[in-house]
Amino acid sequence: MRRLFFLIVLVFLVSNNSYAVSYNSDPKIFITELVDDAIKTLNDKSLTQAEKNKAIEKIALENVDIRALSMYTLGNFRKTIEKGKLQKYQELFEKYFLKSLTSRLTDYSSKKFKVIDAKQKNAKYTIVHSKISESSSQPEIKIDWRVYTKDPLKPLIRDLIVEGLSLARTQKEEFASILNSNNNDINVLFSKLEEFISN
Amino acid sequence: MRSKKLHIFVYSILFVALSVNANAQAEKECFEKASRGIFKFNQGFDNAILKPTAKLYNKLPEPVKNGAGNFTSNIATLLSIPNHLLQGEIKSAGHATGSFLINTTVGVLGLANPAGAIGLSSQKEDLGQTLGSYGVGGGCYFVLPILGPTTVRDSIGMFGDNLIDPFARITWHEKEIKSISGSKMDYIGVKATSAVDFRGDNMTNFESLEKNSLDFYAATKSLYLQNRDKKINNSSDSDDDDWGNLDK
Numbered sequence: 344m345r346r347l348f349f350l351i352v353l354v355f356l357v358s359n360n361s362y363a364v365s366y367n368s369d370p371k372i373f374i375t376e377l378v379d380d381a382i383k384t385l386n387d388k389s390l391t392q393a394e395k396n397k398a399i400e401k402i403a404l405e406n407v408d409i410r411a412l413s414m415y416t417l418g419n420f421r422k423t424i425e426k427g428k429l430q431k432y433q434e435l436f437e438k439y440f441l442k443s444l445t446s447r448l449t450d451y452s453s454k455k456f457k458v459i460d461a462k463q464k465n466a467k468y469t470i471v472h473s474k475i476s477e478s479s480s481q482p483e484i485k486i487d488w489r490v491y492t493k494d495p496l497k498p499l500i501r502d503l504i505v506e507g508l509s510l511a512r513t514q515k516e517e518f519a520s521i522l523n524s525n526n527n528d529i530n531v532l533f534s535k536l537e538e539f540i541s542n
Numbered sequence: 543m544r545s546k547k548l549h550i551f552v553y554s555i556l557f558v559a560l561s562v563n564a565n566a567q568a569e570k571e572c573f574e575k576a577s578r579g580i581f582k583f584n585q586g587f588d589n590a591i592l593k594p595t596a597k598l599y600n601k602l603p604e605p606v607k608n609g610a611g612n613f614t615s616n617i618a619t620l621l622s623i624p625n626h627l628l629q630g631e632i633k634s635a636g637h638a639t640g641s642f643l644i645n646t647t648v649g650v651l652g653l654a655n656p657a658g659a660i661g662l663s664s665q666k667e668d669l670g671q672t673l674g675s676y677g678v679g680g681g682c683y684f685v686l687p688i689l690g691p692t693t694v695r696d697s698i699g700m701f702g703d704n705l706i707d708p709f710a711r712i713t714w715h716e717k718e719i720k721s722i723s724g725s726k727m728d729y730i731g732v733k734a735t736s737a738v739d740f741r742g743d744n745m746t747n748f749e750s751l752e753k754n755s756l757d758f759y760a761a762t763k764s765l766y767l768q769n770r771d772k773k774i775n776n777s778s779d780s781d782d783d784d785w786g787n788l789d790k
Contacts, residue, residue, distance in 0.1 A: 513765055
């Protein structure tokens with residue numbers, strides 16, 4: 344009986360891992376493979392929108408450092424926030440991030456994407472330079488990816504820099520504005536995040 | 543009259559230089575409530591006029607759109623040249639001058655961009671950027687009706703631009719330079735076309751940003767200030783020390 348249980352667990356683990364998408368650990372190839380995969384998923388006509396969203400969320404959960412991003416976007420407030428509230432914030436942030444990421448990727452999924460090169464800034468960060476080619480509706484867009492490479496075997500995305508403008512920094516300043524104009528009441532930020540998630 | 547304007551301008555520059563901490567981030571708001579109100583008004587203006595016009599503009603044949611974009615960019619080069627010089631960027635000033643001369647002549651009044659094809663590109667520069675390159679901080683942030691986000695430094699720069707820009711002198715100030723003359727309507731027409739061209743190019747970007755923002759006003763402010771920093775430093779790197787603090 345016990346053997347059977349272990350066998351079932353083993354089969355589950357193996358089959359579950361076979362669905363996990365793993366990309367190359369070289370930051371440049373990592374971004375190329377990941378974006379190709381995301382675009383392919385979003386343009387796959389055999390999938391429903393819900394299935395597409397789920398697949399994108401899975402890719403993001405495995406390859407974006409959402410926890411670090413949530414801490415970064417909280418700015419200095421992360422040093423003083425209560426533990427329980429921080430946990431609630433991180434849970435809400437993850438849902439908010441996944442929803443906004445899927446929406447943003449869907450907006451740009453029909454565009455032609457190309458990785459140009461990668462520049463290692465230090466042991467922890469590599470910036471991968473890429474571009475979305477010019478189309479009739481918009482000029483060429485330069486996109487840089489801040490890839491966290493502390494674990495060289497498992498790179499993680501921490502920021503997207505569109506034409507020199509950091510999305511993480513924009514998010515951080517947006518959250519700071521909400522907190523500043525509401526006496527640093529984190530509950531207001533929670534309500535705004537919840538409102539976005541439920542819409 | 544001209545001397546009076548110059549006096550006001552010079553005093554304004556001194557005011558900015560003295561009152562604004564050179565290293566200060568332009569994050570403080572002058573009058574946030576009023577700015578948020580004006581921002582809402584600008585959104586209404588965008589929804590009612592600018593966005594629909596830009597949508598129609600995007601339906602124009604590609605050569606017409608490219609021609610309009612090239613034409614307004616070529617005219618903007620006239621303002622970039624003195625600002626490159628004021629920033630000591632002699633090479634860039636040379637490139638901008640070459641670009642303007644080639645595009646105006648070979649490119650038929652700037653409708654085509656043959657200068658770009660031979661590698662002569664012109665980067666847009668204004669007096670706000672020039673002041674920024676001298677170390678003048680932005681000062682507080684506010685929003686102007688129709689014209690949008692700005693800072694104390696950039697709004698004074700905008701006023702100064704209107705005085706040093708040869709195109710503005712010919713059109714807005716109706717001064718004749720080398721037998722070339724124009725009217726205020728020419729100035730407004732070119733600026734409006736430039737705004738529509740920019741809005742048309744950024745249709746997806748604006749929609750995506752608005753849809754995914756918790757506070758669209760704050761997101762726009764952040765992007766405006768980041769963009770100005772990037773232009774002043776002539777750099778596309780986005781560095782924030784806070785990333786380094788995360789692992790401590």
